[in-house]
Amino acid sequence: MRQPAELRESTDRYYTAYYRDTLGIPDWSVLVRLRREEDVQERGRLARLEALLGSGALRGRRVLNVGCGTGGFNVAAATAGAWVVGVDADADAIGICALRDNAGVGFARAAAERLPFADGAFDLVHCFSVIEHVASVPATICEMVRVARRGGAIYVHTPNAWSFYEGHYKLFWTPFLPKALGRIYLRLRGRPVAYLATLRRLTRGAIVRSFAAAGVTDLTFYDDDRPRETLGRLRVLTGTYYRLSGVAPYLELVARKP
Numbered sequence: 455m456r457q458p459a460e461l462r463e464s465t466d467r468y469y470t471a472y473y474r475d476t477l478g479i480p481d482w483s484v485l486v487r488l489r490r491e492e493d494v495q496e497r498g499r500l501a502r503l504e505a506l507l508g509s510g511a512l513r514g515r516r517v518l519n520v521g522c523g524t525g526g527f528n529v530a531a532a533t534a535g536a537w538v539v540g541v542d543a544d545a546d547a548i549g550i551c552a553l554r555d556n557a558g559v560g561f562a563r564a565a566a567e568r569l570p571f572a573d574g575a576f577d578l579v580h581c582f583s584v585i586e587h588v589a590s591v592p593a594t595i596c597e598m599v600r601v602a603r604r605g606g607a608i609y610v611h612t613p614n615a616w617s618f619y620e621g622h623y624k625l626f627w628t629p630f631l632p633k634a635l636g637r638i639y640l641r642l643r644g645r646p647v648a649y650l651a652t653l654r655r656l657t658r659g660a661i662v663r664s665f666a667a668a669g670v671t672d673l674t675f676y677d678d679d680r681p682r683e684t685l686g687r688l689r690v691l692t693g694t695y696y697r698l699s700g701v702a703p704y705l706e707l708v709a710r711k712p
Contacts, residue, residue, distance in 0.1 A: 461550065465486075465490060465550055468546055470483075473486060474486075476648070477622060477624075477645065477646065477649060479623070492524060492525075492526030493525075493554075495526065499530070500512070507609075510535075512536040513534060513535030513536065514536070515537070516575065517536045517539070518540075518575070518579045518580065519540040519541070519580045520541060520566050520581040521587070522542045522551065522561065525550060528551065528554075528556070529555070529559065531580075532559045536578075537558055538559045540560070540562075541569065543565050544563075548562070565588075565589075566598075567589060569597045573601065574601070574603040574604065576606060578608075578609065579607070579609070581594075581598060581611070583611060583612065586612045586613060586654050586656060591654070591660065592664045592667055595667075595668050596664075599665070599669065599711055600668075602711045607708050607710060608670075609708050610705070611705070611706045612656055612704065613705070614657070614702055614705050615630060616699070617702075617704070618695065619703060629655075637650060658705055661673075661705055661707065670711055672712065673707050673709045674707060674709075675707045676708075677700075677702035680703075
């Protein structure tokens with residue numbers, strides 16, 4: 455289905471500003487074009503969720519997408535039969551959500567640390583590549599647990615601090631690189647540095663502790679996501695590192711609320 459002109463133009467402006475101006479990615483235009491069919495691209499993430507939770511696990515379920523961005527996953531999940539609500543702190547992103555065909559989808563502007571929903575309102579809380587940006591990881595996890603029903607699932611996917619890749623800038627990155635050195639490195643690569651201040655690289659321990667503080671200890675981690683940086687010139691070095699250390703490049707988990 456072809457997108458309405460206003461949706462396409464708004465999406466192009468939004469992601470041009472992000473990929474070209476904020477991150478300085480050389481092939482930014484390719485990524486912008488992919489975002490035009492974001493709901494199609496998100497079907498892969500949907501398939502991953504169903505592989506972890508069970509086929510058809512979203513059908514008829516109440517799903518909250520925390521940090522929904524411009525809403526591609528919202529549409530994909532609704533197409534799979536879920537009743538979906540997306541929240542994001544970015545007003546421009548929520549404006550683009552409003553331009554989509556939103557049958558079965560709700561959306562609201564809200565911070566992840568202050569979700570405007572009742573306790574136990576959702577069967578599944580979905581948080582992909584968002585928790586590394588929030589002001590408070592413990593507060594965000596506490597809120598996601600609060601709005602999940604008893605027995606409900608919280609899905610989180612975020613970069614691992616032990617990995618050799620920064621997935622936003624799409625660059626090789628040393629684990630636990632101090633931000634002061636990170637800014638120097640980005641400048642040497644000709645990249646803007648301001649966005650680095652919004653990022654945090656989390657460890658499994660930090661995630662486990664935050665869930666435990668929210669009363670959740672039933673966590674299952676999945677370590678089979680392919681390292682992105684093993685595809686480049688340093689693939690022998692980084693591939694050996696992942697094989698010998700057992701480190702996963704991303705932290706992906708499903709938590710169950712008791």
